[in-house]
Amino acid sequence: MSDETSPDAGGDGTAASADGRKGMSRKKMAIMAAVPLLLIGGGVGAWQAHLPPFGGGGKPAPKVAAAEGGEAGSHRLLLSVPSATANLDNGAGRTVYVKMTASVEVEGAETLAALQGRIPEVQDIFQTYLHESRPQDLHGSGFYRLREALLRRLRVAFAPLNVTNIYITELLTQ
The missing domain is CATH 1.20.5 (Single alpha-helices involved in coiled-coils or other helix-helix interfaces)
Structure with a gap:
């Protein structure tokens, strides 16, 4: 078996x-x-x-300034800049004008009144850069380069303050 x-x-x-x-x-x-x-x-x-x-489950992240005790100048202010008009460097003898209106976001300023006195400086930065530009520099990705160049110049001019953004609300060429 x-x-x-x-x-x-x-x-x-x-x-x-x-x-x-x-x-x-x-x-x-x-x-x-x-x-x-x-x-x-x-x-x-x-x-x-x-x-x-x-x-964090939808909760806003705590700010670094709030953790340090909430510094007085840590909030952002929006500075509205009046229109700046400049003639562009055309090189062909024909005059081309540009009109630009923008708002600048600044962090670290005490009050908006303190920034109001710097508007002529901001307009001068805008006009100087626009006067150095050519009409073809403002087309296509030139708009991005314009914004970045102005932001860089504003950060240097407002050195102790932090310019976080620039909002170009109007840009007209003629």
Whole structure:
């Protein structure tokens, strides 16, 4: 009896266990590949949804100045600059005019009244840069270069204060 059961049980048991190991290893490989992908996907989803470990759950981030005790000049003020008109360097003998209106965002100033006295300086920076420009410099990506150049010059002129942005509200060429 042991001869009959041994070959049948051994043959069937060995074949079944070999098939079971192959099937189990494929399942394990699929699970081992799926788990990291799900974790990465969940992390990316949480990051984009600004959930607590990544973005604070929708709460605004505390400002550095507030953590230091709230300095008096840490808020941003918007300085509206009247229109500046300048003629552009055309080089062809034909006069081309440009009119620009902008607002400057300044951080670190005490009051808006303190900044009002610097409007002529800002207008001078605008007119000087515009007078040095050519009409083709203001087309396409030249608008971006205009904004960056003016922002750079304003940051130098307002040195202890921080000029954070410039908003060009009107730019007309004729």
